[in-house]
Amino acid sequence: MTSQQSQQHGTAVDTTPVIPLPLGTARVLTAAGAALTVLSTFLSWTWTDAFPGNLTVTGYPGGLQLLTLTGALLTLVHLLAAWGIRGLRMLDPAGGHGGTVWTAAGTFAATWYTLIAIAVQLGGLANLEPGGWVAGAAALLTLTGALALPLDRRATATGTARGRLAAVRDIMRTLHPGRTGRPLPPARPLPGWAEILLIAAAFGISLGVLTYGIGTRYGELFTGFLFLTGFCAAGLHQAGLTTRLAELTARHRNVTVAAAFVAAALFPLTQDTDEYTLIIVNILIFATVALGLNVVVGLAGLLDLGYVAFLGVGAYTAALVSGSTASTLHVRFPFWAAVLTGAAASLVFGVVIGAPTLRLRGDYLAIVTLGFGEIFRLAVGNLDGQSGPSVTNGPNGIPNIPDLELFGYNFGDKHSVGGIALSPFANYYLLMLLFTVIVVLVFSRAGNSRIGRAWIAIREDETAATAMGINAFRLKLLAFALGATLAGLAGTVQAHVAHTVVPEQYVFAGPVPPNSAFLLAAVILGGMGTITGPLLGAALLYLIPAKLQFLQDYQLLAFGAALILLMRFRPEGIIPNRRQQLEFHEDTAAKAEA
Incomplete structure (x- = not known):
């Protein structure tokens, strides 16, 4: 058998790896690529500080290099957890390499976006230092190794060309709950205080990520942040961590509400302007x-x-x-x-x-x-005392509203x-x-x-x-x-x-x-x-235009493209209602059963 099929809610998921390599070779390749990517962030990527973030310093990552460093480290963690390393196994409850694939893709996207931005803004590839070339090659090596890993630990590491194409399609579908393979195994029971600490830690990390994203000082850094966080969020979902967190929050609803409110209330304290x-x-x-x-x-x-x-x-x-x-x-x-x-x-x-x-x-x-x-x-614009009664001051509006x-x-x-x-x-x-x-x-x-x-x-x-x-x-x-x-x-x-x-x-x-x-x-x-x-x-719809000033002239174009892509691949929305999700993918489930 060339691929492993697992069933959940009547939907089949092909876990054949995209690239046919032995499992051991794929793991070593991914680990080596991620480690090399980490090392590349300590090298200079360009010779001039004209590019935002000053990527000219050797031995000290800065700007977009920090995103690549974070993505590479997360890829290593996901890989070691899926490998079954003691102490990290709990970070991969789903028991596959889906988290590794997504974080490797996020690292690749953030790294190559940085290199392309350097070449475009500074006028060519000649502005890349050797560290930039190493980072690009290492990120590509990491993604290649990750794509050779099976999404299900029980799956084989080889497959037919048709199976590999199906695997590419299934990777794009892994964000749909109920289509990611077999159900998660039962979680190891933890003391109540430990579960509460995990919930508090999750909201604390979320606050830190949000604060970093909102506080990014230039558009290139925010764009790289979006790439990395989007792919890493998909990796957390595919690894089963978001499902585990949902189980904890369901058991401690009052604690979850309190933690969410406290984390949100602390946001102003993280800002100095x-x-x-x-x-x-x-x-x-x-x-x-x-x-x-x-x-x-x-x-x-x-x-x-x-x-x-x-x-x-x-x-x-x-x-x-x-x-x-x-x-x-x-x-x-x-x-x-x-x-x-x-x-x-x-x-x-x-x-x-x-x-x-x-x-x-x-x-x-x-x-x-x-x-x-x-x-x-039109009515409030005409209630100015001339075109209509004097109520709203017409086009001038009502200024000087007191605090x-x-x-x-x-x-x-x-x-x-x-x-x-x-x-x-x-x-x-x-x-x-x-x-x-x-x-x-x-x-x-x-x-x-x-x-x-x-x-x-x-x-x-x-x-x-x-x-x-x-x-x-x-x-x-x-x-x-x-x-x-x-x-x-x-x-x-x-x-x-x-x-x-x-x-x-x-x-x-x-x-x-x-x-x-x-x-x-x-x-x-x-x-x-x-x-x-x-x-x-x-x-997202407010923050992205506010942070990416260069999109002002193309905002509606980018908005329309995002709508088309999301409606094509995820019509139920980013965080879907369960009933509507089943309705949108009813035909897919019927085909899988057939």
């Missing part, structure tokens, strides 16, 4: 609005293309009642009243817009909601709490983090309730749900109103963080999120109907 804290504040605003849209799209299945208008309603309402010198109402509500007013205004607009339109379905509903979004933008103040605590001032200095954006970050927690709790409770199950039934088949006695219109209107309220809640904070609101912030598609297109993409790319999916999707 407001530059990156402001980015993460905007990410939280974007993510909170995406979660509200997830109620409408992910749970109820209503395609809303004008959702950003509800964010604008909340922002404009808060700007009008928060004491801005440009406000036409000339009132100043306290913080809690401004928040409730903004959320209530968005709720009213959600009901007013939803009541006459939610009897439509599919494309017709999408067109109507798109029209509402454009009507809102929030709660119980005498001004969010625009620096404060010291328990000896810890908090900058203005750190204050807003903690406030927005609290709002995000509230929205997550609302979404979780709503999704798991009787109403949430009714929303899912409507999403799957509205006709069948109606036949079973579900009042589809009333429940769709409830979902629309809840989603609008959550968007308005985030809009009240956005207005105070930006200190101004203008109509151009609330368009269907534009270069700067949040807008309706990016919000919808965050939900779809992250994973509809989940909590972590839209959070991750919103973070």
Whole structure:
């Protein structure tokens, strides 16, 4: 037999290695390549410090060399764990070499991206020092050896050409849970305190990785970071570590929630300037609005293309009642009243817009909601006292929105709490983090309730749900109103963080999120109907344009290409809902059974 087939959930996975080499030779080749890659990072890769990160120093890795060093070390760790080395075996519960393959690919991608960037920016391959050539060859050697390793330890190391092509296809499919081979063996029982420490360590490492990524000082480093973290995350999944962590978090839900909140709250303490804290504040605003849209799209299945208008309603309402010198109402509500007013205004607009339109379905509903979004933008642009009543100052918007103040605590001032200095954006970050927690709790409770199950039934088949006695219109209107309220809640904070609101912030598609297109993409790319999916999707869609300035002119092109690739290879999203994942790959499972 030339390949090993394993079954899980009725799906066959071919574990034939891509490159036919004996198992021992493949392991030695991978280990030698990874070790040589580590050594190459201590050599100079270029002769000039004109390339960011100063890769001219011998004996001290810097910049993008650190990413290559990290990837090579992780490849060695995964290889030794899959090899069965005592003390490392627990790092490869899946019992194969999938983690090694993915981390080797990540090391190769980060290394070769660096070398290509050096050649392009400095004007040719002549700008590479011998260390760069060694790094490129070593990374290629590592990947070659890894591709000769079987994904299943029980698989043979040789195969036919047809089997090897199938293995390439299966490597691309390994990120789908339920398609990665046999189930994980039972985990070794650990004391409760040890499991809690592992959960805390996982969130601590995640905080460190996030802090490093957000704090990257130039676009080349951030791009290399994306390459490495993306492939390494796939390697952790393929090795079974994410499954093990999910089992631990399921057993200690309260500890997990507390650890996640503490790790998120510690983020401002890792920053010495407001530059990156402001980015993460905007990410939280974007993510909170995406979660509200997830109620409408992910749970109820209503395609809303004008959702950003509800964010604008909340922002404009808060700007009008928060004491801005440009406000036409000339009132100043306290913080809690401004928040409730903004959320209530968005709720009213959600009901007013939803009541006459939610009897439509599919494309017709999408067109109507798109029209509402454009009507809102044009309306606030014309309420300037000339084209219409004097309410919003028209295209000039409402500037000079004062900072929030709660119980005498001004969010625009620096404060010291328990000896810890908090900058203005750190204050807003903690406030927005609290709002995000509230929205997550609302979404979780709503999704798991009787109403949430009714929303899912409507999403799957509205006709069948109606036949079973579900009042589809009333429940769709409830979902629309809840989603609008959550968007308005985030809009009240956005207005105070930006200190101004203008109509151009609330368009269907534009270069700067949040807008309706990016919000919808965050939900779809992250994973509809989940909590972590839209959070991750919103973070990526906001962070990548913010860090990669050279993509500003090609942002929509890159965005479209990413959508096409993800919809082709992972239509259920990065963090999928289990039910939808099975639906998307129903045909593949049927073919495998046949």
